[in-house]
Amino acid sequence: MNENLLNLEPKLLWKNFRELTLIPHPSKHEGKITAFLLEFGRLHADEAFIDKTGNVIWRKKATPGMESHKGIILQAHCDMVPQANADKQHNFLTDPITTIVDNGFVMADGTTLGGDDGIGVAAIMAIFENSSLRHGPLEGLITIDEETGLTGAVGLEPGILKGGTLINLDSEEHGIFYIGCAGGVNVNISMPVDLEHVDDEIMTAHRLTLRVSGFLGGHSGADIHKNRPNAAKILFRLINRMQEAGLYFGVGKTESGNMHNAIPREASAEIFVASISYQKFNEMLEDFQRTIHDEYGISDPQGKIEALPSDAMIQYMDDASLRKANFIINTLTSGVFAMSADMPGLVETSNNLSVLRIEEGMLKIQCLLRSSVQSQSDYLKELIKMQMDFCGAKVEFEGEYPGWKPNPKSDILEVAKKVYKEEFGSDPVVTAIHAGLECGMIIDKYPGMDAISLGPNVFGVHTPSEKVEISSCVDFMRLLEGILSK
Numbered sequence: 001m002n003e004n005l006l007n008l009e010p011k012l013l014w015k016n017f018r019e020l021t022l023i024p025h026p027s028k029h030e031g032k033i034t035a036f037l038l039e040f041g042r043l044h045a046d047e048a049f050i051d052k053t054g055n056v057i058w059r060k061k062a063t064p065g066m067e068s069h070k071g072i073i074l075q076a077h078c079d080m081v082p083q084a085n086a087d088k089q090h091n092f093l094t095d096p097i098t099t100i101v102d103n104g105f106v107m108a109d110g111t112t113l114g115g116d117d118g119i120g121v122a123a124i125m126a127i128f129e130n131s132s133l134r135h136g137p138l139e140g141l142i143t144i145d146e147e148t149g150l151t152g153a154v155g156l157e158p159g160i161l162k163g164g165t166l167i168n169l170d171s172e173e174h175g176i177f178y179i180g181c182a183g184g185v186n187v188n189i190s191m192p193v194d195l196e197h198v199d200d201e202i203m204t205a206h207r208l209t210l211r212v213s214g215f216l217g218g219h220s221g222a223d224i225h226k227n228r229p230n231a232a233k234i235l236f237r238l239i240n241r242m243q244e245a246g247l248y249f250g251v252g253k254t255e256s257g258n259m260h261n262a263i264p265r266e267a268s269a270e271i272f273v274a275s276i277s278y279q280k281f282n283e284m285l286e287d288f289q290r291t292i293h294d295e296y297g298i299s300d301p302q303g304k305i306e307a308l309p310s311d312a313m314i315q316y317m318d319d320a321s322l323r324k325a326n327f328i329i330n331t332l333t334s335g336v337f338a339m340s341a342d343m344p345g346l347v348e349t350s351n352n353l354s355v356l357r358i359e360e361g362m363l364k365i366q367c368l369l370r371s372s373v374q375s376q377s378d379y380l381k382e383l384i385k386m387q388m389d390f391c392g393a394k395v396e397f398e399g400e401y402p403g404w405k406p407n408p409k410s411d412i413l414e415v416a417k418k419v420y421k422e423e424f425g426s427d428p429v430v431t432a433i434h435a436g437l438e439c440g441m442i443i444d445k446y447p448g449m450d451a452i453s454l455g456p457n458v459f460g461v462h463t464p465s466e467k468v469e470i471s472s473c474v475d476f477m478r479l480l481e482g483i484l485s486k
Contacts, residue, residue: 002099005106008470010477012126013119014106020118021097026082027148029093030054033078037121037142044128045140053155058140059162060128069136070411071163072484074127075438076120076170077146081259081462084111088464107467115468116461117146120169123480135484139163146170146438147462148260150401153441161442164449165412167483168439171455174472174479175420178453179413180343180372180406180432181440182221184399186260187351187367187384189328191393193321195361196250198272198314205272206281209310210235212256215296215303217265219462220352220368221435224263225336227299229292231267232256232356236329238288238305239269243326247281248274250316251325254358260368261436262462263352270312281307317358324391325363329356331387332365337380340372340432343406347434349376351384363393370434372403404440404451406432412452412483419482424475454479 002021008014025033037056041048045058056078062069082092088110098109107113124140127133139161143152171178212231216223235256242249249271256267273281289305296303317325334353340346349371357364369384371377381397388395407413413430420428439451456476457469 001096004101005099008101008106009474010126012129013122013473013477016125016129017118017122018099020122021099021114024093024095025078025080025114026092027079027145030079030144034142034144037078040125041128041140044125051157051160053152054144055152055156056140056142057160058128060138062136062138063134066134066136070165071137071139072135073139073141073161073163073166074124075141075143075166075168075442076117076124077143077152077438078117078121079145079147080114080116080118081112081147083462083464085464104470105467106470108464111464112462113466113468115458115466116172117170119456119458119468119473123169123477126477127480127484133481133484137163138484143438149399150436150438150441153438154401156442156445158445161446166439166442166449166451167412167480168437168451168453169455170437171453172458172461174456174476175424176429176431176454177413177416178433178437179408179410179430179451181404181437181453182370182372182434183374183377183401183403183440184368184370184436185377185381185397185401186399187369187381188396188398189363189365189367189388189393191324191328191363191391192361193325193358193363194318195315196318198316205274206278207270207272207310207312208307209312210238210269210271210305210307212267212303212305213265215265216300217263219435220261220263220354221350221370222433224350224352224434225347227296228263229296229300229303230334230353231264232329232353233334234292234303234305235267235269236326238285240326240330241284241288242281243323245280245284247277249277249281251322251358252314252316253312254356257353257355259462260354260366262354264354264356267356269358270310272316324393325358328363328365328387328391328393329353332367332384333380334367338376343432346432348372349380350434351380370436372405372432372434374403401436402440402444404437404443407450410450410452412450415486416452416454416479416483419486420479423478423482
């Protein structure tokens with residue numbers, strides 16, 4: 001299976017990536033793949049073990065004559081985001097990924113591919129397997145559960161690594177070197193809501209599912225500045241208009257989003273609209289659809305909001321609860337909060353309303369707040385707490401992880417820039433990213449560690465549209481081998 005990868009270049013990279021596609025490895029279920037990687041390390045490294053957190057660590061001695069070179073740590077994560085198209089039957093706990101090679105890309109058949117970060121893992125495997133490559137002291141660090149909690153990086157023990165230079169292989173754009181990233185913190189909001197039961201009058205009203213769909217969504221760090229609307233915010237923007245206009249309506253079960261690090265593409269709410277307000281509601285819905293198209297017609301043109309017949313409503317929020325929920329969702333920052341003054345064009349601080357649920361008498365919201373400046377993160381947390389205190393909602397901040405402060409004078413950056421110029425005849429882009437890379441967590445445990453992040457071109461990560469550009473993998477491995485040989 002997946003033999004179509006074996007004829008691709010670079011051969012060692014794709015041979016090893018094929019092995020990874022055959023082993024199920026969604027986040028939180030990495031046991032099979034770490035066992036495989038441990039055995040691989042025992043074959044191709046001088047030392048291989050799994051630490052107490054579950055991370056795989058390999059060590060390989062320097063090739064003769066390069067013993068004095070700096071020790072390098074190659075790092076990637078072995079878990080993948082399990083997403084499939086609605087019409088695709090796939091069990092990520094048992095089924096291998098089926099690969100397709102088409103028009104210069106590798107992709108999967110209706111599921112995520114696992115290029116994020118299987119390509120990084122395969123690259124480390126290729127380096128350790130390549131007996132002809134000259135290098136200094138080498139370590140491989142393959143972490144677990146990066147996608148849902150950075151568990152491997154969080155649990156990494158200080159002192160277990162020996163190298164002083166980290167090369168993270170979890171970037172997705174060849175020719176761009178990342179030297180900094182945002183830290184983050186999960187924001188969990190909850191509030192009881194009072195419910196009323198549907199009576200005979202409401203049973204004869206228009207019961208509908210108010211649905212937002214078709215938006216692009218995207219990564220809550222890398223795409224947060226691209227003017228893509230948050231479906232939950234769109235939904236409650238309309239609900240706020242309905243309240244302000246004095247429509248007689250109610251809102252029941254509501255849901256949006258399912259991943260803490262993604263901008264929600266869809267949202268829905270079970271509602272009723274009294275007959276006396278129904279015509280005005282339809283007019284408002286049409287007008288709101290035009291407004292959304294005017295605002296996002298260029299950046300996100302396929303989004304829509306519609307009202308579909310439904311008989312699902314059993315309970316709905318009373319007026320006071322709806323007003324509080326409406327206030328919280330509409331005033332909660334979701335998007336860019338501040339841009340960087342040090343690095344033009346870089347988002348410094350943001351918050352994303354990732355998951356929204358209103359059901360069984362509770363409003364629950366999960367956000368991911370990101371910032372490369374701790375004081376700004378603290379300030380935004382203060383603002384959110386003020387909002388929630390005002391409404392009588394509870395807020396908890398958990399799982400905070402540090403950012404990675406850029407170092408433009410980094411030694412590994414200078415070597416990487418020189419090799420890139422020699423290999424490709426141009427200068428790379430050097431920047432930071434408004435997303436969480438494991439570098440921040442690792443450097444926090446190893447103060448003074450030098451670091452850089454790089455990778456090939458990977459598109460559509462965390463979606464079934466994920467694909468890896470084959471030609472960029474050739475260049476990526478040339479670059480990586482060149483850096484190690486220096």
